[in-house]
Amino acid sequence: AQSVSQHNHHVILSEAASLELGCNYSYGGTVNLFWYVQYPGQHLQLLLKYFSGDPLVKGIKGFEAEFIKSKFSFNLRKPSVQWSDTAEYFCAVTPLGYQKVTFGTGTKLQVIP
Amino acid sequence: DGGITQSPKYLFRKEGQNVTLSCEQNLNHDAMYWYRQDPGQGLRLIYYSQIVNDFQKGDIAEGYSVSREKKESFPLTVTSAQKNPTAFYLCASSMGLAGVTGELFFGEGSRLTVL
Numbered sequence: 001a002q003s004v005s006q007h008n009h010h011v012i013l014s015e016a017a018s019l020e021l022g023c024n025y026s027y028g029g030t031v032n033l034f035w036y037v038q039y040p041g042q043h044l045q046l047l048l049k050y051f052s053g054d055p056l057v058k059g060i061k062g063f064e065a066e067f068i069k070s071k072f073s074f075n076l077r078k079p080s081v082q083w084s085d086t087a088e089y090f091c092a093v094t095p096l097g098y099q100k101v102t103f104g105t106g107t108k109l110q111v112i113p
Numbered sequence: 114d115g116g117i118t119q120s121p122k123y124l125f126r127k128e129g130q131n132v133t134l135s136c137e138q139n140l141n142h143d144a145m146y147w148y149r150q151d152p153g154q155g156l157r158l159i160y161y162s163q164i165v166n167d168f169q170k171g172d173i174a175e176g177y178s179v180s181r182e183k184k185e186s187f188p189l190t191v192t193s194a195q196k197n198p199t200a201f202y203l204c205a206s207s208m209g210l211a212g213v214t215g216e217l218f219f220g221e222g223s224r225l226t227v228l
Contacts, residue, residue, distance in 0.1 A: 004155075036217075043220060044203065044219040046217070049216065097210065098210065099163055099207075099210045100161065103148070103155045103157075104155050106153075
């Protein structure tokens, strides 16, 4: 069975700082990878996804993530965070062709103006 | 507006009572899911359904039951057998297999508190 680890549980940054949130997964086969975001009081929504091709994927609001197969990692990055990026971020994985999506424990990001 | 509607948003129940959480979608999605969200534990899969009249257990199905009699509806019953039912419950849907089409669409959630 697949699993997802997010090692940063709570991150506090000042505006304009750079962001990198770690995500590692365990699964031996081909996977699809996702980052979801939950803004305060809002429903979970997709930030970006990787299926195949270029391992550097770009998402909404200036976020990007890099898939490193050898490290089983899919870290999320943003060069300069804004106060509006304050949210909880979830990494998720699903084996190719399967239905079950497994989520990590989430990282709460707090951006201080 | 297309989307997923969960009701009720907040629910209080006494121990020993079964409760049913509603989830309706008008996205014409085949697949539907129920997740439980607890602080520090992320989202954990309770049940999922790929098509009508078919559903599979997720990672934490004990104490829960579901039905999928209609494509647009996937209600979740939290039974008295669930040892720690107080949580935030999220319903989601996807167009096909999440591992093929990718994106899950989520409802706004139902917060259940058992007193």
